[in-house]
Amino acid sequence: MTECFAFALLKTDGGARLGEIVTPRGRIRTPAFMPVGTAASVKALYTDQLEAAGTDIVLANTYHLMLRPGAERVARLGGLHRFMCWKGPIITDSGGFQVMSLARLRTLSDTGVTFQSHIDGSTHTLTPERAVAIQCLLGSDIQMQLDECIALPATAQETRVAVDRSLAWAERCKAEFARQQDQGAARPGQALFGIVQGGLDPDLRRRAADALVTLDLKGYAIGGLAVGETQQAMLDTLELTARRLPAGKPRYLMGVGTPIDLIESVARGADMFDCVIPTRSGRHGLAFTWAGKVNLKNARHAEDQGPLDPASTCPAALDYSRAYLHHLVKSGELLGAMLVSWANIAFYQQLMDAMRAAIAEGRFAAWAAATKAGLGDTRRDP
């Protein structure tokens, strides 16, 4: 296995890109969907289910893990991979987004952010340097710079301040990451990605992208989207930002999205995605299938002996009747959350696999049109 981090762009088809990231812990086929393992567990799934579903990489949250069980503890326990029994690549976010959405009593300055834990009220500080140090302790294969995430809508001034601060923090993260590598705390083959902020302002997005690119990081994320804006605004911002990013680096659209979001975003040049939608929906009985969304709470499934999704290859979608899944969800049985979360992650990975195949064969646009029609128009539940 290589000790390098490398991205190969294998083929383009319109804006869509087929690629491969090679890491010391394994290959990541792109476009890639990264299931979210917030607290070192992709909720309600076993890691062998993730793997069998075609998952190459999982995401874990720096914010959650720094609070519990703590980054130093994870390091003493041999790192995050060993801790959560996942051998493949792991990406960790920097905590910036969760600090803004979950933590209390935040104090933000150019230095960093001080906040109270949502778990026990204890006070913590996250600086660009500490965010990198924590991610080195966790031992993730891809780490993200600390950035400032703002809620939308935001004023032009708020957006500009957040962009400038995020750029300054990117430089500091890069310097700290280099220092950690020199000290052996970050291993060869581990990578640091930058995050383009800028809200919905095209000029700010372009300026942020251009500035980050000069730092020559291993990959670039587009952050601050999927936070309440329209899908069209998100896609437009993605498209104009992606154009400013180098073709030879992976592009990660953070926190996205629905199956349709993923298809539209791949069409606009995004390579990597993470989102809680498949697992969170799974815990609430909402399933994603090749024929669209299925709300298993709906009474019309109560005597449906058919499987959740005959077009799936996942046992959860094939071996159990919709009637049984309906019963489990209505009864609040844990097995309902387990099965629907599993089926959803499997669907997402099958969707990515189909996208990769369509790009490889130069038929992405036709595939996307047919698939979107199938996902949106038939058997769709209210």
Next chain:
Amino acid sequence: MTECFAFALLKTDGGARLGEIVTPRGRIRTPAFMPVGTAASVKALYTDQLEAAGTDIVLANTYHLMLRPGAERVARLGGLHRFMCWKGPIITDSGGFQVMSLARLRTLSDTGVTFQSHIDGSTHTLTPERAVAIQCLLGSDIQMQLDECIALPATAQETRVAVDRSLAWAERCKAEFARQQDQGAARPGQALFGIVQGGLDPDLRRRAADALVTLDLKGYAIGGLAVGETQQAMLDTLELTARRLPAGKPRYLMGVGTPIDLIESVARGADMFDCVIPTRSGRHGLAFTWAGKVNLKNARHAEDQGPLDPASTCPAALDYSRAYLHHLVKSGELLGAMLVSWANIAFYQQLMDAMRAAIAEGRFAAWAAATKAGLGDTRRDP
């Protein structure tokens, strides 16, 4: 596969019995532990995990299933086995115990019991005939007579009334079961068990056992225990009751128990057990191991890299560190409930397997003494 229900007593060792129940859906090795699948799911476990753990038979609850999804609906969906994707034997209780412990506004008479659902307040009636009809609709392999369960302590008069009513109901259940068999609604090889009640009164227990035995049922349960009395009172009552039951029929001690309870009860001639302890404890981070109970919430596991139970053969007890399990349980992650429930069911089945091996080799008493010491004395958490 046979179309008959048959019990073979293979060996005795002191009071302990090694046996085998043959049903059209498979063999049940006794002493047997039957995981509880209340609402057609053994909580947080996949059926293939149950099977791999050595589970021959699972229990489902008539009370829960008659309320949701409804017995007629389960029948229309092809029966309980198909519904819950479990191919092996299933035992159903009659609902009597749950009506007493869960339902509201009960009205009890010799005819039966009318009650309000704890789910939606709807009114339902359970008679001996309806209890049998429901269990035929569910299609379980072993069904239980409707009985009257009383809470302990109870007056002599209350206990006597409940015994007489339960005996009368046993006769009516037997008649209804025969009628269902004549009509083809109960298939050959399905069995009806009677339930001995009588609280802690030796005379009543003996009388109830003797009367039930004259009905020549396929098996006999000892009910109304493990409801708050001391372990010694339970074991004494079991012992005197078991002595009155025919050697050639299986004996099912309902709702029992802890690992020590199981060992002591097998020593006194019980063959079958069901209990929510392994799964309920699992959901609360309490694990059963060959070295005793382990409370995974305890901070002393926070950096323990060792597995839950090196003496187990279950992946949940071997492949994950106690530190990770501690973290999952503390964080309320579903995977924590999944892993500990799985490990607990596996431990219970390994315990039964060890008991069967010890009886087969005529060393049950020595095995029991050594095992009880191991379970009770080392690594026990508060």
